[in-house]
Amino acid sequence: MTSMERVVAALQGTAADRRAFTMTLSLYGAKLTSCPLTEYYTRPEKYLQGQIAVAEQCRPDILFTPFALPLEAQAFGSEIFYLDKSPPNIKKPFIRNPADIGKMKMPDIDRDEGLCYLLSSANLLADQFKGTVPICGVLTSPLDLPAIIMGVENWLEILLFDRVKASAVIEIMSVFFVSMANRMFEHGVTFIAMAMVFSNPQFLFEKTIVEFVVPALSAIFAKVNGPIVFHHGSMPIAGCLPLYRCLPNIAGFVLDQRDDLVEARKIAGENTLLLGNLEGPTLGKISPALALEKARKILENRKSDAHFIFATSSADVAWDTPLETITGIYDLVETYRGDHVQY
Amino acid sequence: MNIEESKKALFTAIMQGEREQANGLMDDYAAMSNYRTAMMDVMEPVLEEIGSQWNKENISLAQGYIAGKVAEDLLLKIHIEQKNDAAIPVEKGQIVLGNIEDDFHSLGRKLISIFLQSAGWRVIDIGNDVTAAAFVDKAVETGARIIGVSAMMYTTAENIKKVREEIDIRNLTGKIQLAVGGAVFKLRPELTQEVGGDGTTANGFQAPRLCEELWERSIREVPL
Numbered sequence: 001m002t003s004m005e006r007v008v009a010a011l012q013g014t015a016a017d018r019r020a021f022t023m024t025l026s027l028y029g030a031k032l033t034s035c036p037l038t039e040y041y042t043r044p045e046k047y048l049q050g051q052i053a054v055a056e057q058c059r060p061d062i063l064f065t066p067f068a069l070p071l072e073a074q075a076f077g078s079e080i081f082y083l084d085k086s087p088p089n090i091k092k093p094f095i096r097n098p099a100d101i102g103k104m105k106m107p108d109i110d111r112d113e114g115l116c117y118l119l120s121s122a123n124l125l126a127d128q129f130k131g132t133v134p135i136c137g138v139l140t141s142p143l144d145l146p147a148i149i150m151g152v153e154n155w156l157e158i159l160l161f162d163r164v165k166a167s168a169v170i171e172i173m174s175v176f177f178v179s180m181a182n183r184m185f186e187h188g189v190t191f192i193a194m195a196m197v198f199s200n201p202q203f204l205f206e207k208t209i210v211e212f213v214v215p216a217l218s219a220i221f222a223k224v225n226g227p228i229v230f231h232h233g234s235m236p237i238a239g240c241l242p243l244y245r246c247l248p249n250i251a252g253f254v255l256d257q258r259d260d261l262v263e264a265r266k267i268a269g270e271n272t273l274l275l276g277n278l279e280g281p282t283l284g285k286i287s288p289a290l291a292l293e294k295a296r297k298i299l300e301n302r303k304s305d306a307h308f309i310f311a312t313s314s315a316d317v318a319w320d321t322p323l324e325t326i327t328g329i330y331d332l333v334e335t336y337r338g339d340h341v342q343y
Numbered sequence: 344m345n346i347e348e349s350k351k352a353l354f355t356a357i358m359q360g361e362r363e364q365a366n367g368l369m370d371d372y373a374a375m376s377n378y379r380t381a382m383m384d385v386m387e388p389v390l391e392e393i394g395s396q397w398n399k400e401n402i403s404l405a406q407g408y409i410a411g412k413v414a415e416d417l418l419l420k421i422h423i424e425q426k427n428d429a430a431i432p433v434e435k436g437q438i439v440l441g442n443i444e445d446d447f448h449s450l451g452r453k454l455i456s457i458f459l460q461s462a463g464w465r466v467i468d469i470g471n472d473v474t475a476a477a478f479v480d481k482a483v484e485t486g487a488r489i490i491g492v493s494a495m496m497y498t499t500a501e502n503i504k505k506v507r508e509e510i511d512i513r514n515l516t517g518k519i520q521l522a523v524g525g526a527v528f529k530l531r532p533e534l535t536q537e538v539g540g541d542g543t544t545a546n547g548f549q550a551p552r553l554c555e556e557l558w559e560r561s562i563r564e565v566p567l
Contacts, residue, residue, distance in 0.1 A: 081445065086498050092447055153450040156408055160360065204405045205360045282531075 003061035003133040004190070011251065011273050013306040019299060020309040021333040022060040023326060024280050026067035026138070027087055027316040029054045032323075038082045041068050042113070044120035051125055055133065058326045061309070062134045065122045065189065067316050069140045071114035072180070073148040075107035085319035095150035098158055101165060104149060106172055109179055119183055126188025136229070137189035139180055142173035142220050143198040143213055144233075159198070159208060170216050178223045185226040191251055192226065195315075197233035201240050209243060218247055227251035229275070234314060238264035245272070257313045261301045273307050278329075280312030284321035291325045295332055304339035344371070349385045354392060357410050358402075365413040369420075378420040382461060386417055390458060394548025407547070411454040414461045435464045436558055437487040438522075441473035444502045448495035451525055455491065455547040462551035475505035482519050488561040489554055491522040492540075500527050500534055507539025517564035520557035524550070 001009070001017045009016040029050020030040040039046045051063050068087045070080045077094030095101055109115045125135045140148070146169050147155040158165050181192050197203055199213050221228055230237075230244055231254040238259040244250065245268075252273030255264050259277055268274060278298055283291055295310070302308040310333055317326065344352065349372050356365035372381040393410050396402045438459060442452055449471055456466045467485055469477065478490050490510070494500035503523055510519050523540035524547070535543045541560070544553040 083498050089496065089498065090447065091445070151450070152448065153408075153453065156405065156450070160405060160408070161362075202400065202403050204403060207360070208405065 004131055006061050007134045007190075007309065010307060010309045013271060015306070019302075019333050019336060019338055020061045021311070021330065022062035022275075022309065023058065023278075023312040023329070024064060024067060024316050025054045025058055025060060025326070026051075026064045027319060028058070028321070028326070031319050032057060037084065037087070041066060041071070041082065041088055042117055044117055044124050047117075047121045048124040048128060052128065055129070057323065059330050060133075062136050062190075062311075063125060063129065064136045064193075065125060065138050065184070066118055067138045068114075068118070069138070069145075069195075070148060071118055072140050072145055072176075074114045075109075075112040076104060076145075076149045078149055087316065090148050093149055093151045093154075095154060098150065098154045098162075098165070101150065101158075101169060104169070104172055106175055109176075109183060115180070118180075119187060122184045122189050123187040134190035135188065137181065137184035137192045139177065139184070139192055139194050141194045141196045141199065141217075142170065142177040143217065144194075144196065145173055145176070146170075147198065155198070159204065159212070163212065166212065167216075170220075174216070174220045174223075177220055181224045181226070181228075185224075189226075191229055192224065193229040193231050193254065195231040195233040196237075196244075197235070199244070200233060200235045200237060201243075202235045203233075206243075209240075214243060214247070217244075221250070222248040224249050229254060229273075232256040232259070232276075232313065238267055241267045241272075245269075252309075254311060255313060261298070261308075265305060271307060273309065274305075275309040275311040276313040278310070278312050279314055280317045281315050282318070283312070283325055284318045288322060288325040288328050292328050292332055295329045296336070299333065299336045299338065302338070344368075346384050350389050350392075353385055353389045353413075357389070357393065357413060358406055360405065360409050362409055362412055362416075365409070366416050369413070369417050373420070373424075378417060378424045382414075382417055382421060386414055386461060390414065390461065390548050394546050397546040397548060407454065408450075410548075411457045415457045418457065418460055435462070435554075436489070437465045437467055437485050438489045438491055438554060439467045439469060439478060439482045439485065439487045440491040441469040441478060441493070442471040443492050443494045443499055443506070444472055444474050446494045446496070446499035446502075446525075447471045448493075448525070451495070451547060452491075452493040455493070455524065455550045458547050458550050459491075459554060462554075464551065464554060475502075475509040478506050479509045479513060479515065479519070483513075483515075488518060489520050489522055489557050491524065491550070491554075494523070494525040494527060496525075497527050497531070497534070500525065500538055503538040503540065518561055520561050522550075522553055522557055 006016045006020040010020045032053035033050045035046050070088050070090045074080045079091040080088045081091040082088050228249045229252045236256040236259045255276035257277045257279035353368050369381050459466050482490050492503050520541040523543050528543050
């Protein structure tokens with residue numbers, strides 16, 4: 001089976017030759033190709049080279065467009081800075097005072113350098129892997145992007161205390177997100193994934209989520225021309241999956257490493273695609289043997305779950321993670337035989 | 344309402360995100376005494392309880408934020424009240440607070456500042472993107488025995504090592520205690536030691552207790 005067939009099998013719950021597997025190795029491609037991050041996150045061809053190296057050496061069933069969310073905020077005017085071993089990050093948010101949100105304008109996605117880089121990278125990846133490996137387009141949630149344009153505090157303040165202003169912000173975010181997502185689909189990505197922080201009851205009041213967040217996401221996702229995978233952000237989401245199941249175009253959920261997989265399956269229902277839950281960013285901090293042990297437990301736990309993709313949770317796998325850890329996990333997944341596997 | 348009823352009502356109002364209702368409860372309590380008493384009798388114990396619930400992951404960021412806002416509203420009223428009050432309570436010591444170089448995530452720092460001030464500490468907030476030298480300069484200038492450094496991410500938390508080095512180079516080890524905090528420290532508790540911190544706290548609500556400990560340690564190691 002190709003990776004695409006394997007992932008589709010997980011989506012449909014049909015038999016596969018082995019468990020579909022992925023790790024968030026967006027950053028890791030730079031390490032494998034010894035590419036300085038100032039080039040890796042600005043030149044699509046460099047990013048492609050990195051992901052080809054990831055595909056060859058780590059063999060995940062899903063590849064990712066650049067996991068560099070601050071580039072989206074940069075398009076709105078936030079300042080970013082580059083790091084030696086991590087993706088770019090926000091230096092200064094564009095809006096410092098909530099009174100200035102009127103200054104927030106929709107960027108030109110055909111001209112902004114960072115956005116063009118994201119879209120071109122998606123295009124190159126899709127061309128390179130031509131339907132054999134699913135390409136996941138990584139975008140910032142329209143509910144979270146304001147936080148990196150104006151800072152968490154300002155966005156929280158608006159969400160909690162000024163619904164009119166919040167709606168005005170979301171209107172801009174909606175146009176931006178739908179444009180970027182649909183452009184990525186035009187370029188050949190298979191699905192969009194986004195981390196959802198300002199949608200989690202561990203972050204916001206449930207009433208804010210029910211009254212404002214879910215209706216906003218519902219309207220936005222309905223305009224997207226393809227499937228969306230809902231990523232846990234940095235918090236467990238199993239308990240709140242029912243809040244999001246009604247959202248249009250949702251293809252699956254990436255779970256947090258702290259989520260109980262059995263409970264998550266019960267809550268999500270039998271036919272919902274679940275992904276996760278090996279913590280990615282800290283893999284380099286544990287021994288390859290311990291990483292394998294954790295991976296094996298997850299595989300055992302989901303042994304008979306046909307709608308499950310083994311994946312890393314949280315953010316990118318860190319730069320310092322030994323390649324041995326990653327390839328070891330691949331070898332384990334490749335040889336592990338779950339109950340849904342077709343021999 | 345007695346103290347217990349007031350605490351319960353305030354806790355409930357904060358949990359439900361009812362800032363105005365919470366402020367009203369504090370106004371009612373202060374009407375029987377004053378805002379400083381309302382802070383000590385009602386707000387501080389409620390913040391302690393919220394901190395305890397936060398550690399059990401029963402509190403959302405929004406609830407913590409509302410708690411900070413209500414405490415901030417109350418602090419403002421105390422400042423206004425104290426301008427006309429001869430019996431201003433003695434403040435605890437000074438603490439220099441800021442986000443480390445390259446870090447611009449100020450929400451946690453601002454909440455901690457509020458919780459420390461609520462507990463009587465004098466906070467000298469020097470903002471975002473602060474260099475190690477600027478932290479130590481300000482502490483020396485103001486006589487602060489605690490520097491509180493906040494960082495949200497691992498990449499910026501590593502810059503805190505420079506503050507440790509700056510304290511040590513200037514022979515201020517022990518006298519100036521280095522408190523560290525931010526989201527990344529919750530995810531990676533071992534980071535406190537890695538960056539040379541003298542202490543951290545699981546959440547902002549418990550920052551006053553940490554500062555009591557660090558202040559005592561500083562006095563013990565380098566007496567006044």
